[in-house]
Amino acid sequence: xxxxxxxxxxxxxxxxxxxxxxxxxxxxxxxxxxxxxxxxxxxxxxxxxxxxxxxxxxxxxxxxxxxxxxxxxxxxxxxxxxxxxxxxxxxxxxxxxxxxxxxxxxxxxxxxxxxxxxxxxxxxxxxxxxxxxxxxxxxxxxxxxxxxxxxxxxxxxxxxxxxxxxxxxxxxxxxxxxxxxxxxxxxxxxxxxxxxxxxxxxxxxxxxxxxxxxxxxxxxxxxxxxxxxxxxxxxxxxxxxxxxxxxxxxxxxxxxxxxxxxxxxxxxxxxxxxxxxxxxxxxx
Amino acid sequence: xxxxxxxxxxxxxxxxxxxxxxxxxxxxxxxxxxxxxxxxxxxxxxxxxxxxxxxxxxxxxxxxxxxxxxxxxxxxxxxxxxxxxxxxxxxxxxxxxxxxxxxxxxxxxxxxxxxxxxxxxxxxxxxxxxxxxxxxxxxxxxxxxxxxxxxxxxxx
Numbered sequence: 130x131x132x133x134x135x136x137x138x139x140x141x142x143x144x145x146x147x148x149x150x151x152x153x154x155x156x157x158x159x160x161x162x163x164x165x166x167x168x169x170x171x172x173x174x175x176x177x178x179x180x181x182x183x184x185x186x187x188x189x190x191x192x193x194x195x196x197x198x199x200x201x202x203x204x205x206x207x208x209x210x211x212x213x214x215x216x217x218x219x220x221x222x223x224x225x226x227x228x229x230x231x232x233x234x235x236x237x238x239x240x241x242x243x244x245x246x247x248x249x250x251x252x253x254x255x256x257x258x259x260x261x262x263x264x265x266x267x268x269x270x271x272x273x274x275x276x277x278x279x280x281x282x283x284x285x286x287x288x289x290x291x292x293x294x295x296x297x298x299x300x301x302x303x304x305x306x307x308x309x310x311x312x313x314x315x316x317x318x319x320x321x322x323x324x325x326x327x328x329x330x331x332x333x334x335x336x337x338x339x340x341x342x343x344x345x346x347x348x349x350x351x352x353x354x355x356x357x358x359x360x361x362x363x364x365x366x367x368x369x370x371x372x373x374x375x376x377x378x379x380x381x382x383x384x385x386x387x388x389x390x391x392x393x394x395x396x397x398x399x400x401x402x403x404x405x406x407x408x409x410x411x412x413x
Numbered sequence: 414x415x416x417x418x419x420x421x422x423x424x425x426x427x428x429x430x431x432x433x434x435x436x437x438x439x440x441x442x443x444x445x446x447x448x449x450x451x452x453x454x455x456x457x458x459x460x461x462x463x464x465x466x467x468x469x470x471x472x473x474x475x476x477x478x479x480x481x482x483x484x485x486x487x488x489x490x491x492x493x494x495x496x497x498x499x500x501x502x503x504x505x506x507x508x509x510x511x512x513x514x515x516x517x518x519x520x521x522x523x524x525x526x527x528x529x530x531x532x533x534x535x536x537x538x539x540x541x542x543x544x545x546x547x548x549x550x551x552x553x554x555x556x557x558x559x560x561x562x563x564x565x566x567x568x569x
Contacts, residue, residue, distance in 0.1 A: 151417075153417065153418070169415070170415055172415070172417065173415065173417070174415075174416065174417050174418065175417065175418065176415065176417035176418060176419070177417060177418040177419055177422060178417070178419040181419055181423070182419060182422050182423065182426070185423060185426065186426055189426065189430045192430075193430060193433055193434065193438065196434070196438045196442075197433075197437055197438055199442065200437065200438045200441035200442050200445075201441070203441055203442055203445035204445060205445050205446075205448035205449040205452055206449070206452075208449075215442065216442065216446055219439070219442050219443065219446070220446065223443070235435065235440075236431075236435060238439060238443075239431060239434040239435035239438065239439035240431050240434075240435070242434060242438075242439060243427075243430050243431045243434045247430065278423075281419065282416065283416055283417060283419035283420045283423060284419065284423045286416070286420060287419070287420045287421070287422075287423030287424040287427060288423065288424075288427050290420070290424060291424045291427050291428060
């Protein structure tokens with residue numbers, strides 16, 4: 130619910146749910162936690178969303194630990210239950226990678242696996258009822274707690290920009306600086322006169338890649354989270370609304386289960402696709 | 414929702430996680446899976462090979478069995494023929510021996526008959542001589558009449 134200095138209103142409730150636990154530099158130069166959304170906004174770039182980072186790192190560590198456990202016990206003989214499960218995911222990612230990515234690069238498949246599972250776990254936090262963890266945190270004196278890292282554009286854009294960096298790196302590595310610039314200049318119209326037009330078009334295409342990656346994930350999850358918050362609001366609006374809210378909650382969660390899996394998969398697949406394009410040296 | 418240090422932090426964490434996955438998770442799992450795949454493939458090939466060999470062995474065994482059966486039949490046939498031969502031989506021998514024995518007996522009988530006839534003849538001659546002596550009451554010079562008596566005995 131709202132922190133001590135905010136009145137308990139619907140707007141306040143929603144706003145509270147959409148505010149990160151922010152640690153950063155106050156305008157007066159001192160470092161500390163922000164006590165309101167406004168304070169957090171005033172920090173500008175010198176702010177760290179402690180909740181997003183903690184949950185994303187925590188989930189990432191859980192993913193790596195569980196998969197590492199399967200890997201360290203991996204046997205070519207009869208696999209156990211957990212190894213079986215992990216191998217299904219690994220094989221799924223491997224098949225997907227092989228069907229899209231035709232070059233030799235040992236980074237792509239593990240990258241896609243990390244993205245797929247990690248993003249899925251981050252998205253999965255969306256299914257935890259919206260008040261559980263924040264209320265629990267309040268007992269420990271923490272007033273803001275957003276548990277779904279993928280509803281934080283910092284998180285999604287960080288991953289998208291990392292992928293973008295890889296796109297640029299492999300574009301230049303595979304085509305050379307000249308080749309990469311030529312690709313930007315002579316597509317889609319192979320004419321010297323139209324180089325500026327081409328360049329603008331291709332540059333927009335290039336920039337659209339990280340934006341589409343990061344903002345798609347953020348947008349879907351942020352909207353989903355918002356719906357959950359709105360449904361949660363219904364619980365305090367009388368018995369009829371509360372019961373309707375229960376039904377909505379169930380229906381939306383069931384639907385969201387598809388959304389979170391799909392979004393994780395889309396992020397992984399688009400990463401593979403973009404990196405495959407970065408590796409493609411032949412004209413198309 | 415402002416962009417801040419979180420962006421940098423998450424990027425760093427992301428790269429570390431990907432690196433960890435790339436180094437300690439993916440290759441290990443992948444190699445185990447590939448290894449198992451190969452083991453299964455080898456197993457299938459081996460099973461096929463074994464099946465083929467089994468078929469070969471079975472047809473070989475069938476051949477052996479047929480050969481053995483034929484041989485056994487041949488041996489039995491031979492034995493039967495041999496036995497028949499032996500019986501025939503034995504029969505022949507027995508028959509010949511019987512004939513020989515019969516012949517010998519016949520010869521002995523003939524000999525015995527001749528002998529008896531001879532002695533009878535002699536006795537008749539002696540008897541005749543004695544009779545004649547009585548009749549004549551006179552000694553007949555046996556040396557003179559011997560030849561005649563001999564002739565007489567031979568006519569009997």
